[in-house]
Amino acid sequence: MSLRLRGASGRWAPRIAAATLAAIVFVAVAAPLVAPYDPVASGDLVADRLQPPSARHPLGTDLSARDVASRLAYGTRISIETAALAAVVVLVVGVAWGGAAGLATPAVDAVMMRVVDAALAMPRLVIVLALVAFIGRISPLTLALVLGLTGWPSMSRIVRARVRELAASDHVAAARALGVPPPRLLVRHVLPGAAPAIVVHVVVTVAAVIPLEAALSYFGVGIAPPTPSWGSLLQDAAARPIDGWWLMVFPSLAIAATLLSVNVIGEYLQRRDGAGRTGRAA
């Protein structure tokens, strides 16, 4: 999934994306303040059911007479939290595993990388579905852990490659020559050089986890109702796609805006990193 914006938009696209993402994260953090109503409490089931957007309900109401704006705000919170936590798990496990393999002896490195190959060989969706089926109804926290624990192998592969490359560099040899022990070597001399690649992959992870959560929840195997998430909101919307268009449109816009922003930022970071590296070599 890659989106290219070139030319004049190249300078502004990352700023707009960052502002959009900041707004979405703000809504997620400040959901209780932003949401006008309780996201799971029904209103008057007769008068307030499936109402189009109005002054009282800016994004309308759903089939259970709940305020869509409030559910979207809380859904944003759940989806963003899930993606962020999954990304943190990917970051911690992936960097630790990849970093250790990168500095390990060739034999240990080979074993550790075969584990990664095996993990990557299994289709992620199938693993997630199997785990979810095994666990049953799952909380956002569990889903985040499942998504994180199935996502770290690709991160570890990237980190390991970068660590290998950097470990062979002169300044790491120089650090070893002055007696720097391996843990400090990794943290102070190797990982800072790998940071740009790691940051880019965290962004890619977020961009992969958000639609995955939405899809799982949409199909009813992710975050369970009545807890709102972007996916479960879409599941609610699926029942009334025409006469309840607002149920579908607003969560979809939130997902699209988030993914677009994340990808633009990811692309920007990658481009800047590339420019920085050739610049330093010159």
Next chain:
Amino acid sequence: MTPLLAVENLRVAYLDRAGARTAVGGVSFAIEPGEIVALVGESGSGKSSVGLAIMGLLPDHARVAPGGAVRFEGRDLLATPEPQLRDIRGRRIGMVFQEPAAALNPVMRVGDQVAEVAIVHGERSTAAARARAVEMLNRVGLPDAERRYRAWPHELSGGMRQRVMLAIALLLRPALVIADEPTSALDVTVQAQVLRLLLELQRESGTAVLLITHDLGVVAETCSRALVMRGGQVVESAAVDDLFHAPQHAYTRELLAAMPRLERGP
């Protein structure tokens, strides 16, 4: 007097697809405390491998053959486990690399890289380590050391970077400094400055130096004794004066003849 460093029958081979390629084929020499010894040879003669083998920093695909020894301050470094070697590296043996631009961490301030040696070797107070680093940067003649402490490596010139490397190598007053082509990446004028500085620091601290180089001009200016290496063997070992005036080995004569000179022949 027991020598500071005694290398005995050191043999190093690199493994590749074709098998093992010998880089160092049974090298023996000794260095007395405070002595400056040159290890001379063309590229591929195995001289850098000797330096790395002493430090225990040979790459993964290198093998040191059994039967040899590297005795330093009463122990065989080849038989010393890695944690103790780490304690010796940087504290008892310093190392200066050829390319200061590549040997400094590009994303760490130069002062912190000097202070790190002290921290790694037991200095608990960051402030004390910084103070020592600033003092050392002053001693290696980095102008405005206080402010340059916060500089990034790319902000310094090649000569200044090599001064920083010398500061790192000599901060803890090691008994031995291994300098692998320390001036080869520098401009000729800067080369002379850095060499002079190395000699000054050597005299002040009484450190022994193993100077690995292909440059006989550098050897003549700095060293008391020279070992000439070729094809993994030491072919000649002599005091520098003798080496230049009465080279014993044909290869040494060839090397000397290859030095550029200003005067023309008749």
